[in-house]
Amino acid sequence: MGLLRLLKTQFLCHLIICYVFLVSGIIINFLQLCTLPLWGINKQLARRVNCRLAYCISSQMVAMLEWWSGTECSLYTDPESYKLYGKENAIVILNHNFEVDFLCGWTFCERFGVLGSSKVLAKQELAYMPVIGWMWYFLEIVFCKRKWEEDRRTVAQSLQRLQDYPENFWFLLYCEGTRFTEKKHKISMEVAEKKGLPKLKYHLLPRTKGFCVTAQNLRGKVTAVYDSTLNFRNNQTPTLLGMLNGKKYHADLYVRRIPLDSVPEDESECAAWLHKLYQEKDEFQEQYSQTGRFPGPIVTPPRRPWALINWLFWVGLLVCPLCMLVLQLIYSGSAFTVVSTVVLCLTGTEEGKEEGGGKEGGAKSHYC
Ligand SMILES: CC/C=C\C/C=C\C/C=C\C/C=C\C/C=C\C/C=C\CCC(=O)SCCNC(=O)CCNC(=O)[C@H](O)C(C)(C)COP(=O)(O)OP(=O)(O)OC[C@H]1O[C@@H](n2cnc3c(N)ncnc32)[C@H](O)[C@@H]1OP(=O)(O)O
Numbered sequence: 001m002g003l004l005r006l007l008k009t010q011f012l013c014h015l016i017i018c019y020v021f022l023v024s025g026i027i028i029n030f031l032q033l034c035t036l037p038l039w040g041i042n043k044q045l046a047r048r049v050n051c052r053l054a055y056c057i058s059s060q061m062v063a064m065l066e067w068w069s070g071t072e073c074s075l076y077t078d079p080e081s082y083k084l085y086g087k088e089n090a091i092v093i094l095n096h097n098f099e100v101d102f103l104c105g106w107t108f109c110e111r112f113g114v115l116g117s118s119k120v121l122a123k124q125e126l127a128y129m130p131v132i133g134w135m136w137y138f139l140e141i142v143f144c145k146r147k148w149e150e151d152r153r154t155v156a157q158s159l160q161r162l163q164d165y166p167e168n169f170w171f172l173l174y175c176e177g178t179r180f181t182e183k184k185h186k187i188s189m190e191v192a193e194k195k196g197l198p199k200l201k202y203h204l205l206p207r208t209k210g211f212c213v214t215a216q217n218l219r220g221k222v223t224a225v226y227d228s229t230l231n232f233r234n235n236q237t238p239t240l241l242g243m244l245n246g247k248k249y250h251a252d253l254y255v256r257r258i259p260l261d262s263v264p265e266d267e268s269e270c271a272a273w274l275h276k277l278y279q280e281k282d283e284f285q286e287q288y289s290q291t292g293r294f295p296g297p298i299v300t301p302p303r304r305p306w307a308l309i310n311w312l313f314w315v316g317l318l319v320c321p322l323c324m325l326v327l328q329l330i331y332s333g334s335a336f337t338v339v340s341t342v343v344l345c346l347t348g349t350e351e352g353k354e355e356g357g358g359k360e361g362g363a364k365s366h367y368c
């Protein structure tokens with residue numbers, strides 16, 4: 001094992017990375033809070049500033065994927081559509097099978113220059129999460145309680161506010177509403193059967209209301225739907241901890257650009273359109289499982305240096321005070337404190353190795 005690879009598996013490195021992420025995140029959250037008075041004076045400027053601040057947080061996780069773990073991301077799409085990515089507002093529909101699929105999504109956002117402004121229809125609970133959740137509040141992320149009686153009005157209102165958003169954005173929708181598990185799949189296929197809909201093998205039955213309300217309220221602002229289907233090579237099951245351990249994965253994303261004009265405006269027709277789309281997505285996944293590839297030509301949008309530069313900046317800024325703290329601990333702490341800290345780090349390293357490496361090449365269930 002090379003020295004760098006060994007370093008990446010060390011718990012101490014993981015501690016430092018998490019420390020930098022959390023402390024920089026809190027500092028950025030605080031800076032976002034300081035922009036509050038600006039919203040009353042110049043709302044568009046406040047939004048632009050918040051996009052840049054948000055970039056400083058989310059790009060750290062992207063840097064971990066791109067530069068630390070070295071994960072590769074290939075895009076299957078047609079060259080005509082490729083030219084438009086990052087230059088227009090779009091609704092992105094993505095399958096939800098992996099712990100890190102949101103992070104792969106962010107990586108593509110980064111490569112097409114829309115990371116700071118990217119949006120999602122997220123469950124309300126995430127709004128209370130320090131760093132990311134608080135960052136989302138200032139990014140005008142749309143939250144839902146997954147109770148349609150309440151969401152119908154609040155989601156539509158939040159979407160309407162995006163009509164004059166000053167930056168290009170991609171609005172991510174996990175129409176399945178939750179991450180795929182065999183149990184959830186079984187239940188949702190029972191619902192499909194009751195509704196007389198064809199069964200899906202690789203997806204849960206999509207929830208249509210969120211998509212229909214999004215398409216309805218972003219019409220005029222958004223020009224296309226990016227139907228995106230993600231999978232990983234060699235049956236990999238990527239995890240955040242695996243990436244933190246420096247494990248390299250290879251993501252394949254198939255994207256079809258569909259003009260929003262071709263999505264029906266009528267609610268029930270829109271729902272039927274989405275069900276049909278998921279049947280097609282299921283076929284793409286079937287093709288991937290049979291052949292190991294999606295249809296169409298492959299391009300690999302290049303990674304950009306900005307995420308790494310931002311990360312190195314925060315590491316430089318925050319690791320010096322940490323070193324001082326550690327030195328202080330060594331000088332002033334008892335032998336017991338020092339020894340127990342070292343033991344804790346070593347134990348963490350061993351557990352991290354198991355988590356990060358243990359799943360490598362592990363058999364996956366049939367769906368991905
Ligand atoms: C070029 C590159 C292209 C792309 C790059 C890719 C991506 C990058 C893009 C952007 C990145 C941006 C950000 C990413 C960062 C982070 C993301 C992280 C986290 C967010 C994840 C979440 O939080 S997911 C959870 C929240 N979101 C959703 O739930 C969305 C989907 N849900 C809906 O739309 C729902 O309808 C709802 C939430 C609006 C309302 O929910 P509710 O439950 O109240 O109503 P439903 O309509 O769903 O339920 C009633 C109807 O559903 C039927 N039913 C019952 N059981 C089931 C079941 N198990 N499955 C399916 N359907 C079921 C029931 O019968 C009712 O049917 P009716 O016919 O009567 O309506």
Ligand SMILES: CCCCCCCCCCCCCCCCCC(=O)OC[C@@H](O)COP(=O)(O)O
Nearest residue numbers: 017018021060061064102123126132177178179
């Ligand atoms: C630089 C890197 C530092 C790494 C430090 C690690 C910090 C960890 C940060 C975690 C960030 C999480 C971002 C939010 C993504 C949440 C995805 C998610 O929660 O999806 C919810 C869905 O699945 C539906 O949930 P359920 O239906 O199960 O309810």
